[in-house]
Amino acid sequence: MTLGLHLDFNLESCGKIPLKAKLHIQPKELVALLGPSGSGKTTLLRSLAGLHTEVTGHIQSGNIEWFDSAKKIQLKPEQRSLGIVFQNYALFPHLTALQNVMLPLFKLSKRDANQKALDWLARVHLSGLELRKPHELSGGQRQRVALARALVAEPRLLLLDEPFSAVDQATRHKLRRELALLRHQIEAPTLLVTHDLEEALQLADRICVLHHGQILQVATPNELMSHPTSPTVARLLGMHNLFKGIVKDVTKPKITVDWCGKTLCIATQTVYKVGQTIEWMATPHSLILHRPDRPSNGDKENPIEGRIEELVILGPHVSISVRPTHAPELPLRFFIPRHFVERQDLRIGMPIFVSLLEDQLHIFD
């Protein structure tokens, strides 16, 4: 059944909204398209749907060519057999929930369409609300109607355009959980557009980072968070502590790096040349905090001396900023548990040590 449902596209546009994106999505796979506002996510999604046509390249769903600018093939949106959940759901206000879900089935007999739409409304937990108009439904219920409408005609591609952004946080968590359960029943590939990293990490098989219309990295959530390919990707993922250093010595599987006068050891399998400038990042797992008067395990590994500049309580976590003595202009920022701050009696201005675990430091290729 899933045979021939994969999606391949390679699109370019140099118009008002530049685009350069190439991707292959497997059947049943959910790929999150992650990027800030204006990164071209919605343009890419609209191009795949055939709603934005100022692009060149090709789109292929299985063995069906949806678009090929060279061969002048351009299937209309209604010919592509796809389902979209729009950001504000775009439910037809004059139709009931049932009629909205029945609409894509207009080629079936009324009885079959009715039965299928009722089945899908039941699957998204909306039994009993079939005859309500969109304005009589809550935000979460509208989203479910939109999802049922997108899936009812068994599309070859499911596109979700920030589908959780218009609901409150409690509903968002509930809907995400429901989608995570429902997606195993979806045969088609799914592309989820989002600017929410947490959402992408929770739902996606792979995450595709988009910036200024270009795909910067496509990777599984774990791979992306541990090995962002470039400082830009790391910054887009909200990571801090990105620095430059010069390679001083290479003794496999480690290198010694000069970081503004401080020598660091970093574990790596990649070959670097002595004198080469590298960009490296202290990942959240690489940082360990010690009070100078209370030494603990691991404090000999790349010890950095500094002072606490900032402590911001954010619920159960505390955002801490430490200015290293050797490079006060390059503060290290990270989160620590609030109970740790209280137990260690950490205060602003206090001298402190930060150890950088050498096998957790990441070097950008």
Added chain:
Amino acid sequence: MELQALEISFRLAIFTSLLLLPIGITLGRFIAWSHRPWVPVLQSLIFLPLVLPPTVLGYYFLVAFSGQAPLGSLWETLFNKSLNFSFEGLLIASIIANLPFSVQPIQHAFSGIDRDLRDAARTCGLNPWQAFFKIELPLIWPGVAGAFVLTFAHTLGEFGVVLMVGGNLSGETRTLSIAIYDQVQAFNLDAAGQMALVLLALAFVSLLLLQGLGQFRQRRKV
């Protein structure tokens, strides 16, 4: 009460309003959704009758409908009669003079349809015609009904253009508003008053209908 004048006025208003519906829908939809740079020019042309004195408009119709002008001479060749001072001429002039009253409410209704809603119709598998009949028309009908009522009421009371193009031919171009003017000129104020009351009542009912349609549209917005 001049029943013949009332009948001509009604006939003119009904034909004008009905014939303007497809024209208003086509133009209103195009203006609301098109991003072409020349759309403001088209819009200004359509809205010209709103600001132009009816006599000026009537004068240009008179010139265009004459046997010397291409339109007038073509009409004479085809139908062997003049467009000026005929019901057909009156109807064409009335349609053009009422374009803004038909286009504006429909354009407004189309503008109220979100782009995502139009896109959703297409991605649900509907072709543009199916999307128009199943989605767009049910959503814009208060605007279409408003355009009909407004055009009907305005045509019933039209005076300047009617007088210039149609003159005052009893049974052919003598409408209710022309008849009122005629009766006032003849100091027959009672007859003028009766007919004026009919037009006043119709105008009031039309405005009441328009208000009702506006409220309906507000209620249905999600």
